[in-house]
Amino acid sequence: MAFSSLLRSAASITALSLAMSGCSIGGLMTSFSVDTSSKSQPPVTRTAENTTGANAQPANGQQVANASEDASAIDASKPASQSIEQVIAQTQKLQEPDTAGTSIDGWLGVAEEGAGASGEAGPGSAGKAMIAARGQGADVAKGGASDPGIDPIETASLLPHVDPGGTGGSATGKQKRIPGVMPLSERQCRSQLSDMGVKFSEVSAIANGKHCGIDYPVEVQSLSGDVKVSPEVVVNCQTALSFAQWVQNEVAPAVRVRYLTGLDSVQTMGGYSCRRMNNGKRNTDWSEHATGNAIDVGGFRLNNGREIDVSPKGLFAFRERGLLKSIRASSCGYFSTVLGPGYPKHDDHFHFDLKQRSSGRAYCS
Template identity: 60%
Template structure:
């Protein structure tokens, strides 16, 4: 029994040893691996393959002729085809895109065209009825005028020197009269003056009173430009010069002529027509003050300081308004001042 027990123990120990040995061998097997791949095969990466590949020159692209391009490319589409491609599933016709109504009746179209044509004709007729054939901006006037003809005592020639349209007045003439009215000048429009081929005024005015209630004695007939220039000169220079020297106002101005169909210096040794023949000049013989003192235009004595000073001032200031100023010392002008608006090609003024 004791031997049997020893044998059993020995078998148990052997079994245990065998188990332990199996475990050790399994562990060793798991710790080592065997390479069974072919040792001659090499692993090459993608980048290395690309580097090893020999450089090969790229072949030139085949040339394409313009005829091949034209043959290959589709022809350009028209605007109608492009619009047709965008039609909705409902099948909107191209007329809808172009603003036409396919259901519109032809008779309606003809009626609309007739209406538009009739309206255009009516507008043309209305415009023609309003146009008198003369530009109303440049020639129309609301001032009444009589037919052209000779003024009283100026002859009976019917043709004026300047053409005048009955009932109409140029823009420059209307503007001139508007300025006279704004200044407070008293004047009257008179009939056109015509005498021969060298004398006349198409739109004359009779000057009667200047600003500040300064009378013109006697009144004179001149063209409107001369009247306006004369009124501005008296208001701005002559009347203030009188107040400075005499401490009183100017009552009246004595005139010695306006329009007159004659030659320079009344025709003495001259064939040149005077500016008076066009109403473009005015002569002054003297001044009357509110105090009653009268100062005539004539050579003064040595002690007439204030009178000489006033006449000298009047003469000098007149050269700033008129193109010609003549007075005592100039032939035929010892008793008056002559002022005119003669236009010279040189543009110069003449003051003597």
């Protein structure tokens, strides 16, 4: 009896142990379980949309479609971007014949003569097109033009060379110089003169007939080292620059070496002069003086008061003859033509000019 009681107790304990073990394993498996169910809604087919009621909620795809339609409605109020065909059509308008042959005055916005039926000046069609293209939207007032957005300083170097021509420089059919606009080469030349310490003043344009005149003349007053020019001479800027460089680099050093003193002044005998070569008449070519491209020098004055004129020297004038020979030879590196004593009608002065020859060679006599 006691044995069966003991057996029942053992069986009860074994059952209880197994039950507890089962609960532990089940809980452990539950804690490591993974939810594999799909969270996404099933796709709605067109058939399903038709079978849904009038109050049914729209699917996600339908919401996106409605949002796209709303965005299209908003964008419709904005101007549509231009197509490539429209861009090409606008570009072709700028190439129509009415813009062909437009002068630089039109592009710069400078009034042209005879513009308009009433004689009032205004910019050309090309100038108006440029103003509109730059978005300025400014109306052109009568008698003048608005700024077309071009820097005249940058554009100046593109201007054609102005030929004075005609009486007073008003020959028909020739490009007029634009007030206040100076070519780049002229500005650079003046900058070089200033850097050298040359004192000069601007002179109004000279136009005297078909062969005479200077577009941008200068009047030279003194050179580097405060060497005076006496009398002051009017020439074009390139001639003034070559002259100043020659005096600074060759004449002044030669004077210091031979006379142990400095150069006080250079005595000139002419710059611009509307005449033919050697003051000749009809059958003679025009002189380089007629365009301010030449300068004549008659002598030099030293700081000690000594004056040396350009003329043939005697046998015993060693220093003077040596000085004149030296500076005459050196001038060939600065001018394309050098004439002096020994050449007809040049016994009392040096003639220097910058004549351009087809051969490119200089003539030093």
